Amino acid sequence: MYEYHGKGGPLTVDTTDDVRKMEEIIRPVAAELGLDIIDPNGPNSIGFAPVHNTIRRGVRASASESFLKPVLSRPNLRILTGARVDKILFNQDKIATGLQYTFKGKTHIVDARKEVILSAGAVMTPKLLIHSGIGPRKQLEKLGIPVVALTEGVGQNLDTHVQFPSYWKIKPGLSFTAKDVLSPHNIVNYIKKQTGFYSMPPGPHMHTYLNVGGSNPRRPDVDLYMGLQIGVEIPFYTPEINSQFAGPLLNEPVLFFMVMLCRPKTRGYIAITSKNPFDLPVVHYNVYEHPDDIKLHLKGVKELIRIMDSEALRKIRMPQPDLTLKACAHLGNKTDGYWECYARHMALPNEHFCCTAKMAPPTDPMGVVSPRLSVRGVSGLRVVDASVMPEVVSTNPMGTVYVIAEKASDIIKQDWGYLTKEQV
Template sequence: MLHKLITILTILSVGNSFGNDDEAFVETVSDNDETSHIYGYESPSQESRRGKLLYSYSDNPMVNIVVETAAPNFVGQKPGDIFEFLRDSYPLPGGLHAPYDEYDYVIVGAGSAGSVLARRLSEDKNATVLLLEAGKPEMLLTDVPALAPYFQATEYTWQYYMEYQPGVCTGMLNGRCFWPRGKAVGGTSVVNYMIYTRGRPQDWDRIAAAGNYGWSYNEVLQYYMKSERASSMGGIEKLPYRNRDGEMSVEFVPRKTKLIKAFLEAGRTLGHPTTDYNSPYELGFGYVQTTTSYGRRVSAAKAFLHKQKKKRNLHILPESTATKVLIDPQTMTAYGVEYVRNKVKHTVRARREVILSAGPIASPQLLMLSGIGPRENLQSVGIPVLKDMPVGQTLYDHICFPGAIFELNTTGVSFSERTALNLRQAVAWFRNGESDMSTPGGVEGIGYIKTPVSDDPENVPDIELIDIGGSITADGGPGGSRAVRRGMRITDETFNSAFGEIDRLGKDTWSAFPMLLHPKSFGRLELKDSNPFSHPRMYGNYLTHPKDVATFVASIRHMQALAATPAFQRFGAKLTRADYPSCRATVFDSDEYWECAVRTLTATLHHQIATCRMGPVGDPLAIVDPELRVHGVQRLRVVDSSIIPRTISAHTHAPAVMIGEKAADMIKWTWK
């Protein structure tokens, strides 16, 4: 096993030409074989961006240490896709060389929802299922939780950027917010931070009360439980609202710092009980729960697809990009999908249903490319309008602020890349998963708080505190990879000015990222053109409502109160005086300073929702009904986090899996 690790990391150290199809131009032509081919090209600016994607590998200290220690005589070479032999594979079963021309169900997207949906629908042996995925299968290195930030700049993500918005992300490259989304068999669950949260009961009860029958908390709870295989959580797994028999492993992180106990103790001091934060009965602070098993990532693909490869009625096609849903304009019935695989365009028909599970960006984009969307936008890019609907016109996202950092006067207590990523830690992770490499980006705890700014009449939090056993400076110091800050696209000027001293000295730190759970501000997305390989235009409209800013400031004040408790003062916690270049006209630690700081380091948590929002007939903003059928179109559903109609107190991976579970039952019921 160690030899395999050395081989992998040695190869990884020389980099890889990871692609970015950001601006690929697609042209369809016919040749003598009457086969349509897809030709693409990249602009020079794209080629330069492609080269920049290599930094997170060539600078990886774990790679360097392992190579220098175990393979000092290795001579690299410039490879193509050198990772192919490391990847998982999904060959067609039964010796097939090509997929069928027709299936009962065609699912677009093998992410958190699509993977479980394909698994459940293929349980009917009389039904055939095709699962199309634009990305590649995952590989061994994506299993390492600590490497999550490295994969933000690789072929395993869609390199989406929000449109420029003045006054947010001012400390990011080009002043634009980076929105990477998973592009893999397993979707975003292959590159995320693996945090398992379900949302508060009130979140789901309010969704149901808006006319979405079947979506109350008690009704969705059974589907959360169906997937879950909880273990190693100190007895929490035995509670009646948890399950130990599902496919998706959920556990506590095996390696923790002393700072998590300080976080929980400080929470209790301020009135926040230590609890299972997924409990429907109380708010509180708790150890982070992750979709891992023995310190290894468990993606949706691992949980739901890996053991299904030999099923003859389930065909999984990676590297296959859907470009259009085929809809009969007379009957408004979906009957198939066009997709591109190996630069050749194919058509597949669906006898029963077409199901979009491509995520909150790609699912609405595909609907619009197929003629379902806002009339004005579709007509402006030359797409015939089949159904005028507000697709993409509502977009909520969770954003956080990673810049409230507290220096400690104690050494060796926080996570640091210098100590976490070395040969000894790598070997320990391979043996039993118990090493610093099992930490999901240093996250150790979750705390829900309701700030004084909230006007919610019920006990619903407006902030989630993501407790870190360190801070975003943990990837720095001499020889550090700086992968976290680069993954967020923070400029060197901003980072060095704000945190240069503690970064250079490698000081121990503590921080928590406040995540705005229920923003009043919301955005939208629209097509840029009719090219299915272009990214849509995405507008976040972050912090355009003053209450969102006030909530962030209140959350930072609460973090300062936590740091002032005896639990953190035992480590000498002291707020770092961050010098943001754009905030020098404000008084440090004033409300105005913190607003400026939040606008400088505005980071998404990749939780976009509501772009294909769910609602009953008569809801002018709804795209799908409570059974996830597209309004006015037969045999077409959307099954992913884009259907969530309003903000929820949760990271979206677990809700997306739940949506896949629930949708599978609804579809099975439809077709008996």
């Protein structure tokens, strides 16, 4: 299973006991339905894939813990928390010279000796670019921001996964319980040893990567990711929706699914509504604006039902309470019309935002950065975060963002004449 995994390195990747438990439940399902259990790092991208977590000795191996903490003592590194960057500064030749930021209510300017690297994420990176005079003509003119470079793609092409949930009641003893969450033993055990219940992250335990309509059969377009848990309310929904979707199963053992579009065709955008850097941007997701997305989501639902109707999962299912969404009940029980209505009420953008300053060749008028991550129309400025991706990857993009950062470090060293390990 680990043939396609490295060893060592700053980031620890592993599976947990609950993931292995989920894999044993799914193994007969995979055999029955003719699906593989895959390593998503391997050559096959279609099938059930156990979740890999970034955990080290029972603690989340975050980017901060894995990459930043080990180098905090370096003399060329200074971290200033609680500061907010207001804009990037340019000279008359459109060369980035530094940036303006606010710290403890005061405005400061820091000069760049070589270049400025912007890593604010897919929402705040376009905000900062536009506040700095780099962006679409209409937005810059509307806000009265002096133009440094007209780059129409800034803030456009917002991409993310779209998903909606589904609960299925299962037999007791398969998932954790409220007692596990509140157990003093589990709490003390984790505080002392970082092992046991609290060392395993909540959330999905298994992906189901499927191609249900895409042109490339080797590339997933739907992911039915699942986890063993107890029924809980989802804070993004109203109390009325939660009472219908989750109410009958609160604190009951469930198999929890998210039906996720891996490659939605709809694109959103980021809009800046004020010159005030304190004001947050507006995010327009445009969910289901492209008609193919809702069609694909309905196909994903049918695959979910096919999986849950397998003989292997029927053995662990319990009688399902009525979870009909009242707003959609008139369309008939579990018809395509019902599921489309359900999806339009329940679909949520995932937090996998990307692509709002996309990398593209010069022939693409909506491109923002070059293959070396330099921002069009100016010098001395790079973007290094998820916003440079042309489109969202098929799964969680965290690993992709780490790779972008690693590659960017090599590019920067090459461009400034420093040798990389490969060149030594």
